[in-house]
Amino acid sequence: MEMKRLLLEFRDVYLGYRGEVVLPSVNLLIEEGDFIGIVGPNGAGKTTLLRAIAGVLKPMKGQVIIHKPNLSLGYVPQRSLLEETYPLTAMEVVSMGLYKRVGVLRSVRKFEKKAREVLRVVGLEEMEKKLYRELSGGQKQKVLLARALVSEPEILLLDEPITDLDIASQKSMLDFLTHLNKEKGITILLVSHLLDVVAERAEKIVMLGDGKVVSGKRDEMLSPGMLREFFGLPRRGA
Amino acid sequence: MWHSFSEAFSFPFMRNALFASLLIGITSSIVGIYVVLRRIAFLGIGLAQVSSLGIALATYLGLNKDILSLTMVFLCLVFLIMATRGKERVPREALIGVIYSFALALSLLLLSKSAKGEAGVMESLFGNLLAIHQEDVRNLLIAFLPILVLYLLFSKEITATSFDAETARAMGLNTQLWNFLFYLTVGVVIAFATRLSGVFFSFSMLVIPPFIALLASRSLRMAFVLSLLVVIPSVVIGLYLSYAWDFPPSGMIVVFLFLFLSLTSMRRGH
Ligand SMILES: Nc1ncnc2c1ncn2[C@@H]1O[C@H](COP(=O)(O)OP(=O)(O)OP(=O)(O)O)[C@@H](O)[C@H]1O
Ligand SMILES: [Mg+2]
Numbered sequence: 001m002e003m004k005r006l007l008l009e010f011r012d013v014y015l016g017y018r019g020e021v022v023l024p025s026v027n028l029l030i031e032e033g034d035f036i037g038i039v040g041p042n043g044a045g046k047t048t049l050l051r052a053i054a055g056v057l058k059p060m061k062g063q064v065i066i067h068k069p070n071l072s073l074g075y076v077p078q079r080s081l082l083e084e085t086y087p088l089t090a091m092e093v094v095s096m097g098l099y100k101r102v103g104v105l106r107s108v109r110k111f112e113k114k115a116r117e118v119l120r121v122v123g124l125e126e127m128e129k130k131l132y133r134e135l136s137g138g139q140k141q142k143v144l145l146a147r148a149l150v151s152e153p154e155i156l157l158l159d160e161p162i163t164d165l166d167i168a169s170q171k172s173m174l175d176f177l178t179h180l181n182k183e184k185g186i187t188i189l190l191v192s193h194l195l196d197v198v199a200e201r202a203e204k205i206v207m208l209g210d211g212k213v214v215s216g217k218r219d220e221m222l223s224p225g226m227l228r229e230f231f232g233l234p235r236r237g238a
Numbered sequence: 239m240w241h242s243f244s245e246a247f248s249f250p251f252m253r254n255a256l257f258a259s260l261l262i263g264i265t266s267s268i269v270g271i272y273v274v275l276r277r278i279a280f281l282g283i284g285l286a287q288v289s290s291l292g293i294a295l296a297t298y299l300g301l302n303k304d305i306l307s308l309t310m311v312f313l314c315l316v317f318l319i320m321a322t323r324g325k326e327r328v329p330r331e332a333l334i335g336v337i338y339s340f341a342l343a344l345s346l347l348l349l350s351k352s353a354k355g356e357a358g359v360m361e362s363l364f365g366n367l368l369a370i371h372q373e374d375v376r377n378l379l380i381a382f383l384p385i386l387v388l389y390l391l392f393s394k395e396i397t398a399t400s401f402d403a404e405t406a407r408a409m410g411l412n413t414q415l416w417n418f419l420f421y422l423t424v425g426v427v428i429a430f431a432t433r434l435s436g437v438f439f440s441f442s443m444l445v446i447p448p449f450i451a452l453l454a455s456r457s458l459r460m461a462f463v464l465s466l467l468v469v470i471p472s473v474v475i476g477l478y479l480s481y482a483w484d485f486p487p488s489g490m491i492v493v494f495l496f497l498f499l500s501l502t503s504m505r506r507g508h
Contacts, residue, residue, distance in 0.1 A: 054408035075408035086275055086401050087455045096398050100410045131456060151409070 004031035006067045007155060007187060008053065013062035015045070015052050021060065022048050026213045028206065030155070030189070032068075035181045036215075037202030038191040044208040046191045047078055050157050053189065071155060074148030078159040078191075079141055084133045090143050091115055091128040097150035118146045122176070137164035141173075149180075155187040156180065162192060174201055195227075246481040255367040255487060256477055257375045262431045262440065263469040263491075265382040267447035268389050269427050271461055272400050272420060274448045281318075282428065282444040284334040287341040288314045289432040289440075290362045294348040297358075304377070308429045315421055365436025367477075367487045374434055381430050385423045396420055397458060439488040443469070446495045454502045468498045 010028035014021055023045045030036065030053070038046050051057035052064065054075050074097070094115040119128055122142040127135065132143060141161055148156060158177070162170045178201055180186045192198050198205065205221040207214050214226070247253055273282055292307030299306075314337060321333060349358040389396065398406040399416040407413045431440030451464035476491030483490075 051404070054404075056404050056407045073408060075405045077402060077405050082402055083275075085277075085452075087452060087458055087461055088397075088401065089457050092458060093401075096394070096401070096406070097409070099394050099398050099406070147405070157408070 004033055006030075007032055007071060009063075009065040009067060010052075011063045011065065013052065013064060014060040015048050015057060016060055017048075019060075022211070023208065023213055024211055026052075026062070028213075028215055030187065032154075032187055033181070033185055034204055035178070035188045035202050036190070036204045036206060037198030037218075038189060038206045038208065039193065039195050039198050040208030041193060044210075045213075046193070046208055047159055049206070049208065049213070050159050050189065050191055054157055068154075072151060072153045074151060074153035074156045076141075076144045076148045076156070076158040076161055079137070079144060079164065082144075086133065088132050089128065090119065090124060090130050090132055090135065090139075093132045093143050094119055094128075094146045094150055097147035100151070115146070115150055118150045119143075121149070122146045123172075138166065138169050141165065145173075153186065155189070157189045157191075159191045160193070161190070162194065162197065170197065177201070243478060246478050250372070251368050251370070252477065252481060254370045254372055254375050256474070258370045258378055258434055259367055259439075259473045259477065259487070259491065260470065261375070261378050261382050262427075262435055263443050263447065263473050264466060265385055265427055266431060266440065266443035267451070267465040267469045268386065268462060269423055270444040270448040271451065271458075271465060272396060273424060273444055274452060276400055278334075279445045280331055280334050280338075281424070283437070283441040284338040284341070285311050285314060285425065285428045286432045286437040286441045286444075287338050287345070289429045290437050291341040291345045291348070292429075293433055294345045294352070294358070294362060297352060298348050303433055304430070307433055308426070311425045311429045315425055319421075361436065363437050364486065365432075365434065365439050365488055367435055367439070370434055378430055378434065381426055385426065388419065388423065392416070392419075393462075435488060439492070442488075442492045442495065446492065446499065447472075450495070450499050450502050453499075454505070468495065472498065 006029060008028075008030040010026045013023075013026045013028075015023040015026065026049065038049060040046050048057065052059060054073060055064075091112065095111065098111045098114065116125070116128060119125055122145055124139060124142055124146070127139060127143075132140060135143065141164060145158070145161060148158075156177075162173050165173060174197065177188055177190065181188045190198060190202060199218060199222055203218055204215060205218050207221060207226065209229070214221070220226075247256060270282070273279055289307040289311050292310035293303045295301075295310075296303040296306040318330065318333065318337075321330075345362060346359060349355070349362060352358045354361065395411060395416050396419075398411060399413045399420070403413045403417070428440055428444065431443065447465045447469040448461070450468050451461045455461035455464055472491050472494035476494040477487050479485070480487035480490035
């Protein structure tokens with residue numbers, strides 16, 4: 001087996017909000033080309049972990065080490081956390097993915113060709129002038145994916161990207177992510193509480209629950225003992 | 239009686255009123271788009287009242303009005319940010335309401351002891367656009383021009399930070415800086431506008447043109463353009479008619495804004 005390049009490392013990292021720990025002692029390795037599924041029940045801390053990986057949430061303790069300088073990442077937030085009053089067109093939302101690249105004083109207009117191309121890739125070429133807030137749930141999800149992809153990231157972080165999709169769209173979204181991972185070599189971290197869906201695609205799995213974080217290869221993680229511990233019924237105290 | 243436009247604006251006090259309200263209207267409506275989108279319109283009237291309290295206090299103590307009202311607005315912003323850091327037990331909106339009432343109560347007490355008395359209370363609420371000096375217009379220009387330039391050059395950073403701070407930050411934008419600059423500009427706009435035009439006018443300019451523009455817009459770019467297209471004629475016509483018919487100008491301008499609002503809602507209701 002060839003050695004994969006280490007991109008990101010969590011060493012005994014504590015995550016939480018305002019002094020309250022949500023995830024204690026997280027240890028995690030992310031290697032180039034990984035397809036990692038992050039699973040766990042509601043409130044387990046999946047979004048929290050993804051925020052820390054994205055660098056949005058600073059650790060309370062421990063080290064997050066970025067092994068590749070200038071690692072570019074694309075982030076697809078949990079859609080339900082987004083404000084929907086803005087009169088932004090699909091094109092305007094996708095172009096936001098380029099803001100950092102375009103630079104501070106320049107117009108994004110020149111980059112609209114690129115944004116249009118990505119909208120086509122996710123199957124929304126007809127929708128560029130439509131308002132984001134007037135799209136369907138699945139279409140919004142695709143716009144957010146397009147925004148993350150438009151800057152051609154090396155690592156893609158997705159928070160519940162398939163939860164709102166119908167079965168056919170779920171499959172096409174997952175096929176697309178697999179394609180990005182296999183053909184373009186993009187590292188993918190996929191958060192979902194749909195364990196079976198994640199297990200089908202991800203090679204590594206991070207399981208969260210009850211303040212515990214365990215990660216490993218898919219087959220080790222899908223043992224009956226693990227599943228009972230993180231998803232099984234009855235759960236302790238529940 | 240219809241006076242001609244050129245006659246109305248041949249008077250220096252009318253020209254000062256025109257330039258000042260245009261500056262206030264244009265800057266407030268640009269900043270106000272984000273204020274409305276971020277659902278903090280209430281903050282506008284709260285800060286305006288705090289600013290007004292600062293002015294009353296400065297008058298009472300014989301201090302510089304601009305400096306004291308700016309300071310109080312910023313202290314209030316800092317307090318609001320600190321107070322909402324912890325777990326939100328009560329929505330922040332309500333706290334802004336409390337601050338508004340408290341500032342209004344204090345202003346009332348202070349102004350009742352001032353030389354102007356009740357007239358002072360009226361002036362702090364409704365302002366007096368016709369008492370603006372050329373020097374005020376110059377100061378306004380110095381304060382507001384950098385804000386307009388900031389929003390012109392960095393609208394994409396400010397938009398991304400408002401719409402989805404988390405993703406913007408993940409992409410490497412300094413969202414804390416842009417948030418800070420946003421609140422700073424809100425504070426400056428409200429403090430200066432309130433000092434020259436009163437609580438009512440500065441709040442109206444911050445919220446009504448953006449509200450109308452956002453109702454009718456199908457892109458953010460369009461919202462900015464519409465906001466200006468609404469505010470500029472309202473100011474010019476409102477001022478002119480207030481002169482022609484002898485009405486208070488700020489009231490006339492805001493009535494004109496409502497005219498635009500009904501036009502827009504009628505068009506939408508179609
Ligand atoms: N901004 C925040 N401030 C304070 N506590 C938070 C915040 N965000 C999340 N939490 C807490 O952290 C814990 C984990 O939340 P998180 O959103 O990471 O869960 P999740 O696994 O993504 O859940 P879901 O499946 O519902 O999206 C929860 O107990 C939540 O109350
Ligand atoms: Mg979540």
